[in-house]
Amino acid sequence: MNDLILIESDAKEILDDALSFHEEITGERLPISSEITFIYSTVAAMLSQTKAEMNQVALGNYLKFAKGSRLDLKGDLFGTRGDRLGANRARTTMRCHISSIVERDVIIPVGSRFSKGELIFKNEKIGIIESGSLFADIPVVAEKEGELDEILIGEIKISIDRYDYFQNCENITPVTGGADIENDERYRERIREIPESFTTAGSEYSYIFGVKKASSLVEQVAIHSPIPNIINIYVVGEDIEKLSIEEKTKILSEVNSIKIRPLGDKVNILDPTFVNYDIDVEYTTYDDFIITKKVLEDNIIKKLKSFTSNFKIGEDLNIQDIIKIFKDEGVKRVNLKLLKDIKISELEIAKCNSISIKYVLDEEE
Numbered sequence: 001m002n003d004l005i006l007i008e009s010d011a012k013e014i015l016d017d018a019l020s021f022h023e024e025i026t027g028e029r030l031p032i033s034s035e036i037t038f039i040y041s042t043v044a045a046m047l048s049q050t051k052a053e054m055n056q057v058a059l060g061n062y063l064k065f066a067k068g069s070r071l072d073l074k075g076d077l078f079g080t081r082g083d084r085l086g087a088n089r090a091r092t093t094m095r096c097h098i099s100s101i102v103e104r105d106v107i108i109p110v111g112s113r114f115s116k117g118e119l120i121f122k123n124e125k126i127g128i129i130e131s132g133s134l135f136a137d138i139p140v141v142a143e144k145e146g147e148l149d150e151i152l153i154g155e156i157k158i159s160i161d162r163y164d165y166f167q168n169c170e171n172i173t174p175v176t177g178g179a180d181i182e183n184d185e186r187y188r189e190r191i192r193e194i195p196e197s198f199t200t201a202g203s204e205y206s207y208i209f210g211v212k213k214a215s216s217l218v219e220q221v222a223i224h225s226p227i228p229n230i231i232n233i234y235v236v237g238e239d240i241e242k243l244s245i246e247e248k249t250k251i252l253s254e255v256n257s258i259k260i261r262p263l264g265d266k267v268n269i270l271d272p273t274f275v276n277y278d279i280d281v282e283y284t285t286y287d288d289f290i291i292t293k294k295v296l297e298d299n300i301i302k303k304l305k306s307f308t309s310n311f312k313i314g315e316d317l318n319i320q321d322i323i324k325i326f327k328d329e330g331v332k333r334v335n336l337k338l339l340k341d342i343k344i345s346e347l348e349i350a351k352c353n354s355i356s357i358k359y360v361l362d363e364e365e
Contacts, residue, residue: 006055006058009048063188071184071187074191078191078194084182084187085182086181087146087179087180087181090147090148092140092171093138094114094123095138095170096135096159097134097135097168100134100165101131102164103131104131105131106128106129106165108127108163109127111123112159112161112163113159114160116155116156116158121142123138123140123141129163139249142178150175153174156171156175157169174244176243177244179217190213193212207221207223210257210260211255214251215243215247220349221234222314222346224347230266231266232268233268233269233270235248235270272313275348275349276352277339277342278356279304279352279355280336280339281322281358282334282359283334283357283360284361285359289330296329300326303328304322307325308352311350313348314345314346316343319339319341322339335360
């Protein structure tokens with residue numbers, strides 16, 4: 001709910017105004033219990049609801065508050081750059097085997113289908129098992145858009161469209177990249193970045209915008225140019241996860257468009273260096289602490305997960321921030337076992353592997 005009010009909608013104020021107008025026109029002051037006052041109060045309630053809705057419509061004229069189709073209209077001001085990203089197709093790589101070496105290339109046509117249950121994956125480019133080889137690795141995309149359930153390495157094993165000398169096939173990377181239509185918050189942030197994208201002169205923000213438009217899975221982007229015309233773009237997914245090879249290949253294809261990339265630039269899509277750490281904490285509480293251990297630990301773990309999943313590329317880890325989370329929940333003492341401050345370089349990102357918290361008795365008791 002928004003606190004900003006452009007159109008007042010307080011029902012009591014509307015009723016007070018109505019009673020004042022009635023007295024001004026008729027000379028009669030209505031008691032609060034009269035039938036006419038009751039009618040005015042009913043109308044005031046209806047007007048209050050209408051004006052509240054008008055306030056929401058008025059707020060929708062501003063990017064900060066626009067939602068749904070109103071937000072789409074804000075993006076429409078920038079042409080195709082401002083389009084909301086549609087659902088994303090999941091990707092993986094299939095390793096396709098043949099039964100024996102043959103003296104010619106074995107072709108796997110575009111659109112060849114591979115399946116797991118009802119899910120179908122297709123290759124968008126021709127696959128070639130070269131003469132003298134027994135297999136080839138072929139990128140494939142899901143036929144269905146949107147987020148899919150987890151599919152691990154080796155779980156896609158069926159080739160619907162058999163190629164010559166077929167023996168077997170399996171996916172050699174996890175299935176990743178499936179995403180639903182871009183949500184309002186991410187879309188709103190991307191619209192804010194559009195003005196910076198109107199250049200093909202190598203602007204950092206132009207590249208950032210291009211990457212985020214290419215993939216709805218990208219949460220963070222960092223640009224680094226170690227030497228002139230070499231552009232290294234570092235990408236991170238949600239919850240500080242690496243993007244798959246297939247997704248990075250798709251991003252590179254989009255960013256290499258001459259609409260984004262200056263002709264002299266060579267662009268690379270890379271992972272930042274992940275600096276892994278674990279949070280292992282022992283804590284004590286005050287004698288008069290009234291919250292149950294389960295509720296306390298649930299609250300702390302929820303805040304720790306939020307804290308660790310929102311680190312930015314190049315952001316240092318300060319253990320005082322972790323201690324503060326415990327202190328804010330009323331904990332007496334905190335012992336962070338082994339973990340110390342971590343200095344992060346501009347092309348690194350801190351990644352938490354595990355969180356463990358344990359209550360211990362206060363040694364002073």
